[in-house]
Amino acid sequence: MNLEILYQDDDLIVVNKPSGLLVHRTELAKEEEDAVVQRLRDQTGQWVFPVHRLDRGTSGALLLAFSPEIARQLSLQFSEARVSKNYHCLVRGFCDSNGVIDYPLAKLNEVKGRSRFKIEGTEKEAVTEFELVQRFQLPIPVSRYDFMRLSWLKVTPKQGRKHQIRRHFKHLLNPLVGDSRYGCRHINKACRELWTEELRLMLHASELSFEHPASQENISVTAPFPIELQSILDKLDSYKY
Numbered sequence: 001m002n003l004e005i006l007y008q009d010d011d012l013i014v015v016n017k018p019s020g021l022l023v024h025r026t027e028l029a030k031e032e033e034d035a036v037v038q039r040l041r042d043q044t045g046q047w048v049f050p051v052h053r054l055d056r057g058t059s060g061a062l063l064l065a066f067s068p069e070i071a072r073q074l075s076l077q078f079s080e081a082r083v084s085k086n087y088h089c090l091v092r093g094f095c096d097s098n099g100v101i102d103y104p105l106a107k108l109n110e111v112k113g114r115s116r117f118k119i120e121g122t123e124k125e126a127v128t129e130f131e132l133v134q135r136f137q138l139p140i141p142v143s144r145y146d147f148m149r150l151s152w153l154k155v156t157p158k159q160g161r162k163h164q165i166r167r168h169f170k171h172l173l174n175p176l177v178g179d180s181r182y183g184c185r186h187i188n189k190a191c192r193e194l195w196t197e198e199l200r201l202m203l204h205a206s207e208l209s210f211e212h213p214a215s216q217e218n219i220s221v222t223a224p225f226p227i228e229l230q231s232i233l234d235k236l237d238s239y240k241y
């Protein structure tokens with residue numbers, strides 16, 4: 001299936017990555033043959049080089065280059081925090097109207113078969129800003145609570161640490177809905193029973209702005225919400241709080 005192209009020129013391409021699709025094959029998913037890189041190579045007839053990554057469960061704007069040099073220059077912008085990234089996510093509980101999560105993140109030990117733990121001394125600065133878009137309250141008991149409370153947020157991570165948004169909102173005790181690693185099993189179970197759609201990670205990379213390495217033009221791209229995510233938001237609409 002072809003990917004939705006949001007922007008393309010001779011040097012680079014931005015696509016709207018679906019949830020569930022890898023950016024490229026990894027050691028942890030050697031058996032997986034389907035990935036953005038493979039699809040785009042077939043779709044465009046050109047080799048493509050990933051500039052950054054989105055988690056498998058995350059949908060939205062993904063930037064790739066058509067040459068190693070353009071990829072290198074774009075990657076430098078990401079590493080120097082010169083790229084503007086906005087996400088939308090659905091989290092457990094009621095969040096404030098806006099806020100800043102300033103919480104350094106350490107690398108996690110993720111050896112297969114062992115429990116994850118922080119590797120002491122590897123902490124790096126991580127700051128995430130958020131803005132409340134809408135709260136929802138559903139008359140559905142969850143765990144010890146009589147209602148399910150959710151917040152739909154616009155989120156801006158200032159860095160690109162691994163799982164930064166997911167780990168930051170877990171730290172805030174407002175984990176993302178559909179997050180099987182850092183999320184709340186009670187909320188996820190209730191949502192699976194509530195929605196007929198398969199529960200996905202409710203995180204979408206909605207906006208991406210960067211400087212074009214060749215023309216120095218500022219490029220801003222918006223990624224529409226995918227159908228399955230918009231369907232869930234439509235169902236929540238009558239529970240606005």
